[in-house]
Amino acid sequence: MASHIVGYPRMGPKRELKFALESFWDGKSSAGDLQKVAADLRESIWNPSVEYFIVLTEYKEAKALGVDTVPVLVGPVSYLLLSKPAKGVEESFSLLSLLGKILPIYKEVITELKEAGASWIQFDEPTLVMDLESHKLHAFTEAYSELESTLSGLNVLIETYFADIPAEQYKTLTSLKGVTAFGFDLVRGTKTLDLIKGDFPEGKYLFAGVVDGRNIWANDLAASLSTLETLEGIVGKDKLVVSTSCSLLHTVVDLVNETKLDKEIKSWLAFAAQKVVEVNALARALAGQKDEEIFSANAAAQASRKSSPRVTNEAVQKAAAALKGSDHRLMKGMLTGPVTILNWSFFRNDQPRFETCYQIALAIKDEVEDLEKNGITVIQIDEAALREGLPLRKSEQAFYLDWAVHSFRITNCGVHDTTQIHTHMCYSNFNDIIHSIIDMDADVITIENSRSDEKLLSLLSVFREGVKYGAGIGPGRIPSTEEIADGINKMLAVLETIQVNPDCGQPRRLSMIPAC
Numbered sequence: 020m021a022s023h024i025v026g027y028p029r030m031g032p033k034r035e036l037k038f039a040l041e042s043f044w045d046g047k048s049s050a051g052d053l054q055k056v057a058a059d060l061r062e063s064i065w066n067p068s069v070e071y072f073i074v075l076t077e078y079k080e081a082k083a084l085g086v087d088t089v090p091v092l093v094g095p096v097s098y099l100l101l102s103k104p105a106k107g108v109e110e111s112f113s114l115l116s117l118l119g120k121i122l123p124i125y126k127e128v129i130t131e132l133k134e135a136g137a138s139w140i141q142f143d144e145p146t147l148v149m150d151l152e153s154h155k156l157h158a159f160t161e162a163y164s165e166l167e168s169t170l171s172g173l174n175v176l177i178e179t180y181f182a183d184i185p186a187e188q189y190k191t192l193t194s195l196k197g198v199t200a201f202g203f204d205l206v207r208g209t210k211t212l213d214l215i216k217g218d219f220p221e222g223k224y225l226f227a228g229v230v231d232g233r234n235i236w237a238n239d240l241a242a243s244l245s246t247l248e249t250l251e252g253i254v255g256k257d258k259l260v261v262s263t264s265c266s267l268l269h270t271v272v273d274l275v276n277e278t279k280l281d282k283e284i285k286s287w288l289a290f291a292a293q294k295v296v297e298v299n300a301l302a303r304a305l306a307g308q309k310d311e312e313i314f315s316a317n318a319a320a321q322a323s324r325k326s327s328p329r330v331t332n333e334a335v336q337k338a339a340a341a342l343k344g345s346d347h348r349l350m351k352g353m354l355t356g357p358v359t360i361l362n363w364s365f366f367r368n369d370q371p372r373f374e375t376c377y378q379i380a381l382a383i384k385d386e387v388e389d390l391e392k393n394g395i396t397v398i399q400i401d402e403a404a405l406r407e408g409l410p411l412r413k414s415e416q417a418f419y420l421d422w423a424v425h426s427f428r429i430t431n432c433g434v435h436d437t438t439q440i441h442t443h444m445c446y447s448n449f450n451d452i453i454h455s456i457i458d459m460d461a462d463v464i465t466i467e468n469s470r471s472d473e474k475l476l477s478l479l480s481v482f483r484e485g486v487k488y489g490a491g492i493g494p495g496r497i498p499s500t501e502e503i504a505d506g507i508n509k510m511l512a513v514l515e516t517i518q519v520n521p522d523c524g525q526p527r528r529l530s531m532i533p534a535c
Contacts, residue, residue, distance in 0.1 A: 022302040023089070023226055025178060025202070026266025028291050031060045032273040075128065079135055090132050094144035094177065095125055095162045100155065101146060115158050122162060126169045133173060141176040141202075147192055148182040148208070150413045156191050167197035176226060178202035180265035181233075182411045183210040193220050200224030205246065206231045206264040212246070216253060225254045228264035230297050235270055235365040236324075237289040238297045240317045244304050251305065261302040267291040270365075283327065286320035325369070352390040356402035356442065357383055357426045363404050372408075373422035380429035388433050399441035400430055405456070406449055420455040427459045439463065 030036045039056035042048040061077060065086040081088045093101075098121070099114045132140060144159070163170075175198045184192065184203065189211070192201060203211045205228050219225065227250055229243040251259050273292040277285065289297060300313045324330060357379040367375050383400070390398055405423060410416050431440045442459060445467035449456060456464060507519060 021260060021306060022298045023202075023260050023262040024267065024295060024298065025180070025228070025232060025263045026091075026268050027064055027295075028268050028270065028272045029057075029060070030272065031056075032276055032292075036060060075132060075135070078132065078137060082136060087138075089139045089141050089176070090137050091141040091143060092125070092128065094142035095121055095166075096155075096158045097144045097146040099158075115155065118158060118162060122165050125166060129166070129169050129173070137173065139174045139176060140170070141178055143178045143180075144192075145178075145180055147177075147179045147188045148184050148204075149411045150185070151188060156188060159191055159195060163195040163197055170197040174199045174224070176200040176202055176224070178226070179208075180204040180228065181207055183208040184214070185412070186214060189214045193218075193223070198223075200226055200260070202226035202228060202262060204228045204264040207233070208264075212250075215250065219253055222258070223254070224258050224260060225250060226260045226262040228262045229301065230261075230263045230294050231368070232263040232265040232267050232294070233269045234368055235288050235290060236368050237287055237293070237317060237320055238301075239321050240297065240300060240304075240314050241321075243297075243301055244314075247301060247305055256305070259305070261298050261305065263294060263298060267294055270294065283323060284329070286316070287324045330367075330369075350395060350397075351441070352387075352395040352398040354383055354386055354390075354398065354400050354430075356400045356405075357430060358408060358423045359402050359404040362408040373426075376422060376426045377429065380426040383430040384433060387431050391434050391438050396437060397439045397441065398431070398434070399443060400427065400461075401443045402427060402459070403443065403445050405444060406452060409452065420452060424455055424458050427461075441465065 035056055039048065039053050043050065043053040058080065061080065062084060065081055065084065065088070075090060078088055078090045095118065096115075099117055102114055104110060104112045104114070129140065146155075147159070177192060177195070177198055177200070179192070179202065181204060192198075200223060203215070203226070205212060208228075215225065227247060229246055230238050247259065247261060271290040274285065274288055274290045275292070277288075280288075296313075300310055303310060304314070357376050360379050361372060361376045366372060387398055387400070408419060408423065410419050427442070431438075434440065439462045440460075441463040442461040443465045444456070449466060456466075503519075
């Protein structure tokens, strides 16, 4: 095996699976029609020259087509550590206490895969990059020791991704019994390179994740090849596999469908299909079959992107709308905050994230001030994705929160005291960053509360005087009058004053609810 894809988008290059699913939901097609669309998409995606991740049913399907694939399971320890206790179960319940109950199920699945002819199996254990207490780390040793005999005869790959793996976790991982290969994210986990250089187990495979699975920029093939050649000297030519850093599910499917992009910008990009080409090009180059045409075109695109005024020009075109409130109704300005724009975008990979965020914040600052000049006295700057960007490692979280909060404050630092600044947050559990949210210094903070089982209620006392709290009380449906009243009363039991609002925006609502 010379190349490997950790995962691939399932929706189809033109979102075929999405439309097929919606057709099934609307009763316009059958379950068989939906399954056929999915099967046709899988067949169109599989490439015999690349190893893909797959599960049992699809493994058999691919094998019938003559395509060799790697079955993938979420590893048993990460499966438990990323789970939550069922409703009504004490929060203190130890999820790892269930390890002994789920391992027999893993053994059954592994046995079925072996009987189907699988020669490789991949376990995703992303929690290995997190800060883990000793008992959680020991669970990995316990789990794979128990699975060792069942895994006998298989090549076993354990994949980690999204961050550097700490030294202690690396030591535990590379010592696991029955494991023959280790996959690392070498894009977000550059420090992991030092661990590999210092001590990599002899005779084991290294799956080097050098092609970014979380962004849409073309890989710097020359730089990646240099990294791979260094690793080849450590693990050996026959033990090095070129891989994506993580699943390509996070990227757009195929650049060929972007017919309106100009040639220069298009040369800077690589979507999922193009990243497969990059993986293969690097694998061939390592094998002495370097495609000079591909590498030359890539080098030219890298140079173009670095020197283009589209990248280096600091001027950001103003796009503030000239809105004014009517005589009888207050108009609120609405903007997306810099941290959310960053975290929900395929951001630049040629400079630190915080620098990009500060640049976005300065552009938004201009828009905020334009809104104020045009008579808007209430401006909402949404930071729905503030929590989403929080690093997995606790040691890195304080720095992130510091520049994230600073970015938000940049956006509105030039407004008058008479302009009220709002921020809105949803989609996440904010309990552990509530103090940073308060430090954002917004006049009104609205936070989704209903889907989190109102867990924020116990923390609301930290809101300082003068800061209004917007209680997001409605779930993702039309709530009953009783539910709304109950949510309001629970909030008023903790705070003297609240502003009642939905738990999120209303762009998908098909009907309006009359005011009451």
